[in-house]
Amino acid sequence: MTVHVALLRAINVGGAGMLAMADLRAICEGLGFGDAKTYIQSGNVLFRSDLPPPEAAAKLGAALGEKLGKAPGVMVRNAGQLQAIAENAPFPDAKTNLLHVVFLPNAAPADALEKLVAPDGEEVHVAGHEIYVHYPNGSGRSKLKLPALKPGTARNLNTVRKLAELAQAMVADEA
Structure with a gap:
């Protein structure tokens, strides 16, 4: 499985888009993403998935939209892309x-x-x-x-x- 990093837009910034990182991990796990780990409180989550980055972003964005009432914007890069x-x-x-x-x-x-x-x-x-x-x-x-x-x-x-x-x-x- 490919390691991905999702970077969420407008999460836990200035009181808007409040999302506990435990909830973010749980959402990722519920989507079938493996080994979900968050880093700091600004909407960064690492996980494993066989989906290409755009599909993983769309899937996570839809789930977050349901949770938050509005999709925050999700950018996903795989480990190699992020390293580069x-x-x-x-x-x-x-x-x-x-x-x-x-x-x-x-x-x-x-x-x-x-x-x-x-x-x-x-x-x-x-x-x-x-x-x-x-x-x-x-x-x-x-x-x-x-x-x-x-x-x-x-x-x-x-x-x-x-x-x-x-x-x-x-x-x-x-x-």
């Missing part, structure tokens, strides 16, 4: 807590950067289904405007690396 995302992060001089990866449900549009407004020196790099954003002054104070980010969910590079490490450990456990 972590390893290929641009902006090598950026502090890892200030470099975010925005996971998108589909590939970023070709014109993703056309409406970019980055007044605080933010740097942006588009890479397929991900957009990397370096927030030199932190994301909380940023006035960055980039419509292409809206359907996605962001994790800082520290979190992405930890999720990749956990996913690779699950892969190694299976071998």
Whole structure:
């Protein structure tokens, strides 16, 4: 079975989309996903499944929609994809807590950067289904405007690396 990592959008952020991680694990197990494990409270879950990432995302999204009354948006990457995302992060001089990866449900549009407004020196790099954003002054104070980010969910590079490490450990456990 393939190890997947699901990244949920708008879960446990600012009091919206409250979901206990124990409930998230139980939902995954109820869907037949094996070895479900969560990481921190922001909607990250690792699991095993034979489904391709888009199908796993749709299945989990539907189940979460039933539980929450509205599907939160689910982006799923397999262990290898997540490892490559972590390893290929641009902006090598950026502090890892200030470099975010925005996971998108589909590939970023070709014109993703056309409406970019980055007044605080933010740097942006588009890479397929991900957009990397370096927030030199932190994301909380940023006035960055980039419509292409809206359907996605962001994790800082520290979190992405930890999720990749956990996913690779699950892969190694299976071998």
